[in-house]
Every structure is written in structure tokens, then in C-alpha cells.
Amino acid sequence: MTTVALAAQSRTETGKGVARSLRRQALIPAVFYGPEVDPIPLILQSRELEKLITTGAGxxxxxxxNIEDxxxxxxxxAMIKEIQVDPVKQNILHVDLYAxxxxxxxxxxVPITLTxxxxxxxxxxxxxxxxxxxLEVSCLPDRIPEAFELEVTALAIGDSLHVSDLEIPEGVDILAEDELTVASVVPPAKVEEIEPEVLEEEEEGEEVEEGEEVAETKEEGDQE
Incomplete structure (x- = not known):
């Protein structure tokens, strides 16, 4: 399991205005909390945080x-509990760190990767x-898998792989049913095509109807 050091500075001022001011300085507002820890508002360096979350461990x-006051x-x-991201600019707005x-x-x-x-x-x-x-798992922090890999090469159309097909490391409990489907191969969607013969028959039928209409008009004229 990846372990990374992160420096933070505690802050006393909170609120939206303070958060916007911090972000303009390339700083990220954050909060640290947990079962036995009172919430501590923090300031993080944007560059250090981005480096941390791109380690490959998600x-x-x-x-x-390390919190300095x-x-x-x-x-x-700690671990990252939540990252709030701007939906348009995709920059980090706020981070929750959990003790x-x-x-x-x-x-x-834990993410599942298909190979x-x-x-x-x-x-x-x-x-x-x-x-x-x-896949949701329960384990000690140092036993958290970075990802589950599942080989799909042998899958034919109609085949599926389930949670029971995953290799689970020792000390990791899976909080899902063994029968839960992870991946499957399905047939391609069918596109219905109109047969040319059907179109020709419809066109011939339309021509006959038009001919009948002409004949009926002619008969009406003769009667007059």
C-alpha cells in the first residue's frame, strides 16, 4: 500500500470567501477529522496535493x-475521504482528510481493472x-489493494465473470455477494433492415391502386 507524506497548515478562518482567496493563491482548503479527532480546517499546497493523488493508487x-500551527x-x-472538483475547470476545490x-x-x-x-x-x-x-472491501489500512485485476481473454459471447473469480489477498474481506457480475460479453445489437423485395411489392401495390383510381374516374365520366 502506498504511503505518502503531506504537509498542511492549520487555519482559523473559514467560509466561502476564505476558500476562494486560498484558491487564487494556488492553495487548497481542506479539513481533517475522524472518530477521535475534532475537525481541523487546513491549507494544502495545490502542487503537493496533485502530486499525491497522481501516485497511481487513486x-x-x-x-x-503533518499539520503545522x-x-x-x-x-x-489519514486517507482522502472526499475530493470536490469544479465541474467545468476540473480544478480541486476542497479536500476531506479522514483520520x-x-x-x-x-x-x-477498490477499483477493478480488466486485462x-x-x-x-x-x-x-x-x-x-x-x-x-x-468493489467495497474491509481490511486494515496497510492491506488495502491498489486494484483488483481480472483476466477476460477466455470470455466468449454469453460468458460472465463474477466476484468469485477475483483473487482476493489475505486479510481482505469482500463486502459483496460472490455472484455479483463484474464483466460479461454480449452479442452486438441487431439492426433490422427492410428487404428490397418488400419495398418492390409495396411500390407495385401503390401503382395498382393508382390505376384503379384512374379507371374509376373514367367510368364516372362515361356515366355522366
Whole structure:
């Protein structure tokens, strides 16, 4: 499990105006809290935070959080609980850091990665569907897997892989049913085409009807 050090500075001022001011200075407002920790408003360096979350371990990173208050430095073990991102600019707006204990199990979402090319796709023209992209697990913080890998090469059309097909590391409890589908290969969608013969028959029928109308008009004229 990846462990990364992160420096933070405590702050006393809070609110939207303060948060906007911090972001203009390339700083990120954050908060640190937990079961036995009172919430502490923080300031993070934007560059350091971005470096941390691009380590390849996603959000399941163990953080050695060092909080400075101007007088002393407090060290805590933490994980990222939530990252708020601007939907347009995609820049980080706020971060929640959660206090953890290394001897207590926690529940986290672990990503599932599919590897290989299914024969149902390459040879049979099917479509690979990943039904479950993450899996909730319970374990000690230092046992959190970075990801679950699932080989799909042998999947033909109609085949599926389930949670029971995953290799689960020792000490990790899966909080999902074994029968939960992770990935499957389905047939391609059928596109219905109108047969040319049907079109020709319809056109001939229309011509006959038009001829009948002409004949009827002629008969009416003769009667007059």
C-alpha cells in the first residue's frame, strides 16, 4: 500500500470567501477529522496535493499528515475521504482528510481493472461490458489493494465473470455477494433492415391502386 507524506497548515478562518482567496493563491482548503479527532480546517499546497493523488493508487493512499500551527507540528495517519472538483475547470476545490488507525479495519472502494481481449469480442464480434467497476472491501489500512485485476481473454459471447473469480489477498474481506457480475460479453445489437423485395411489392401495390383510381374516374365520366 502506498504511503505518502503531506504537509498542511492549520487555519482559523473559514467560509466561502476564505476558500476562494486560498484558491487564487494556488492553495487548497481542506479539513481533517475522524472518530477521535475534532475537525481541523487546513491549507494544502495545490502542487503537493496533485502530486499525491497522481501516485497511481487513486484515492486509497495512506497519508502521513503533518499539520503545522505556527508553534508545533502534529503528525497523523489519514486517507482522502472526499475530493470536490469544479465541474467545468476540473480544478480541486476542497479536500476531506479522514483520520485512521493502523490497527482498525476500514471500508473502502477498490477499483477493478480488466486485462486482455475477450475472444467473444475479437473473434465473435461481441461487446465487453464491465458491470462493476469498484468493489467495497474491509481490511486494515496497510492491506488495502491498489486494484483488483481480472483476466477476460477466455470470455466468449454469453460468458460472465463474477466476484468469485477475483483473487482476493489475505486479510481482505469482500463486502459483496460472490455472484455479483463484474464483466460479461454480449452479442452486438441487431439492426433490422427492410428487404428490397418488400419495398418492390409495396411500390407495385401503390401503382395498382393508382390505376384503379384512374379507371374509376373514367367510368364516372362515361356515366355522366
Amino acid at each position: 484515492e486509497n493512499i495512506l497519508i502521513d499528515l 505556527g508553534k508545533s507540528t502534529q503528525s497523523h495517519r 485512521i488507525s493502523m490497527d482498525k479495519k476500514i471500508s473502502v472502494e 486482455g481481449t475477450a475472444i467473444g469480442v475479437s473473434d465473435e464480434g461481441g461487446i465487453l461490458q464491465q458491470v462493476s467497476r469498484t
